[in-house]
Amino acid sequence: MRVGCVKEIKNNEFRVGMTPDNVKNYVRAGHEVYIERDAGVGSGFTTEQYEKAGAHILDQAKDVWDKSEMMIKVKEPLKEEYGFFHEGLILYTYLHLAADRELMDAMLASKVKGVAYETLIERDGSIPLLAPMSQIAGRLSIQEGAKYLEKPFGGSGVLLSGVPGTPKAKVVILGAGSVGTNACKIAVGMGADVTIMDINLKRLAYLDDIFGARIQTLVSTDAAVEAAVSNADLVIGCVLIPGKAAPKLMKKEYLKHMKPGSVIVDVAVDQGGCCETTKVTYHDDPTFVVDGVVHYCVGNMPGAVPYTSTIALTNATQSYGLQIAAAGLEEACRKNSVMYSSINTYDGMITCKNVADSFGMEYKDPAELIK
Numbered sequence: 001m002r003v004g005c006v007k008e009i010k011n012n013e014f015r016v017g018m019t020p021d022n023v024k025n026y027v028r029a030g031h032e033v034y035i036e037r038d039a040g041v042g043s044g045f046t047t048e049q050y051e052k053a054g055a056h057i058l059d060q061a062k063d064v065w066d067k068s069e070m071m072i073k074v075k076e077p078l079k080e081e082y083g084f085f086h087e088g089l090i091l092y093t094y095l096h097l098a099a100d101r102e103l104m105d106a107m108l109a110s111k112v113k114g115v116a117y118e119t120l121i122e123r124d125g126s127i128p129l130l131a132p133m134s135q136i137a138g139r140l141s142i143q144e145g146a147k148y149l150e151k152p153f154g155g156s157g158v159l160l161s162g163v164p165g166t167p168k169a170k171v172v173i174l175g176a177g178s179v180g181t182n183a184c185k186i187a188v189g190m191g192a193d194v195t196i197m198d199i200n201l202k203r204l205a206y207l208d209d210i211f212g213a214r215i216q217t218l219v220s221t222d223a224a225v226e227a228a229v230s231n232a233d234l235v236i237g238c239v240l241i242p243g244k245a246a247p248k249l250m251k252k253e254y255l256k257h258m259k260p261g262s263v264i265v266d267v268a269v270d271q272g273g274c275c276e277t278t279k280v281t282y283h284d285d286p287t288f289v290v291d292g293v294v295h296y297c298v299g300n301m302p303g304a305v306p307y308t309s310t311i312a313l314t315n316a317t318q319s320y321g322l323q324i325a326a327a328g329l330e331e332a333c334r335k336n337s338v339m340y341s342s343i344n345t346y347d348g349m350i351t352c353k354n355v356a357d358s359f360g361m362e363y364k365d366p367a368e369l370i371k
């Protein structure tokens with residue numbers, strides 16, 4: 001298969017979809033790989049390394065898109081890239097379509113086969129292509145939250161750990177999945193007073209086993225969320241229903257009961273966010289204030305640590321990518337049926353139920369389309 005990888009063009013996005021090591025493995029498997037010049041420099045990989053690994057280097061992104069039967073990216077394509085779509089192209093990347101109607105319409109119109117990292121669900125319920133970035137975003141969420149609690153950054157001036165004789169900061173984490181668990185780990189490590197909430201009792205039991213008496217676990221109900229966040233210094237929003245727009249657990253009215261200068265990091269912003277007041281921000285201007293509460297809503301948080309993120313992401317994406325390249329998307333799904341869950345658009349149809357439901361549109365079962 002002809003496989004391509006372009007430089008990411010999202011604001012302050014330095015990750016790349018393939019490393020030189022990945023290129024080597026695709027080439028070894030008999031595929032042709034096309035890389036845009038300088039695609040990997042932000043992550044520390046030179047064009048010479050890609051060339052040495054066996055890639056064809058092209059100067060223009062358009063040429064890479066044109067050559068590719070499968071495009072391996074990190075972030076959802078931006079408007080400037082929609083014109084490069086062509087019928088039958090396999091687009092293997094994060095898509096987050098429930099939060100991006102325009103992208104979905106462009107993919108349907110051009111009959112792109114959209115394979116979304118974030119909806120590939122393994123038999124045990126895990127989301128292996130989302131997990132590594134969730135681990136990173138979860139850890140970063142506390143780092144960023146701690147920074148924006150500092151007075152010069154608009155925060156209330158609370159140190160997460162406190163010091164002997166002062167209160168610790170109260171951190172409330174909404175969602176106890178990959179992001180939540182990693183946020184919890186760092187917040188506990190930094191000595192904060194941590195509460196983590198979820199609707200999944202098994203997840204709460206797991207965290208209780210891991211962290212013991214160092215954290216408070218709570219079932220997430222409207223009343224429990226309202227009570228917990230009204231005392232919080234830092235709220236991390238990280239709930240997910242794969243493919244769907246995030247549920248709005250944090251109502252605007254709750255902000256009035258929060259302390260001025262407290263901080264919300266809405267990691268779930270890529271699925272529309274779990275706060276009513278969330279709007280997308282970027283690394284170059286990551287925060288805004290509503291009712292005295294600082295909001296950090298960056299949709300590509302791992303892009304800030306591209307060296308770690310690119311390696312972590314491609315460690316996970318390579319094996320599924322190689323399966324697609326070897327057999328074609330259809331045969332790869334027949335051989336490994338979990339891959340159906342990753343197909344969001346196919347031949348002009350929406351093939352992820354939660355994406356279709358988010359827009360009230362028709363859903364087609366990919367397993368029926370690809371027999």
Ligand SMILES: NC(=O)C1=CN([C@@H]2O[C@H](COP(=O)(O)OP(=O)(O)OC[C@H]3O[C@@H](n4cnc5c(N)ncnc54)[C@H](O)[C@@H]3O)[C@@H](O)[C@H]2O)C=CC1
Pocket residue numbers: 118127130131133134137174175176177178179180197198199200203220238239240241246247249266267268269270271298299300301302
């Ligand atoms: N902004 C960024 O840069 C990044 C954002 N993310 C996003 O973070 C979000 C969370 O991802 P993961 O932790 O990997 O997902 P996950 O599936 O591991 O965890 C989500 C948790 O939310 C819980 N949940 C669902 N509905 C809930 C509700 N009503 N109340 C309380 N809990 C509820 C689920 O039970 C689950 O435990 C996703 O939207 C993901 O795309 C992930 C990585 C980077």
Ligand SMILES: CC(=O)C(=O)O
Pocket residue numbers: 075094118130133134270299300301302303
């Ligand atoms: C999950 C995602 O969208 C990201 O890592 O940017």
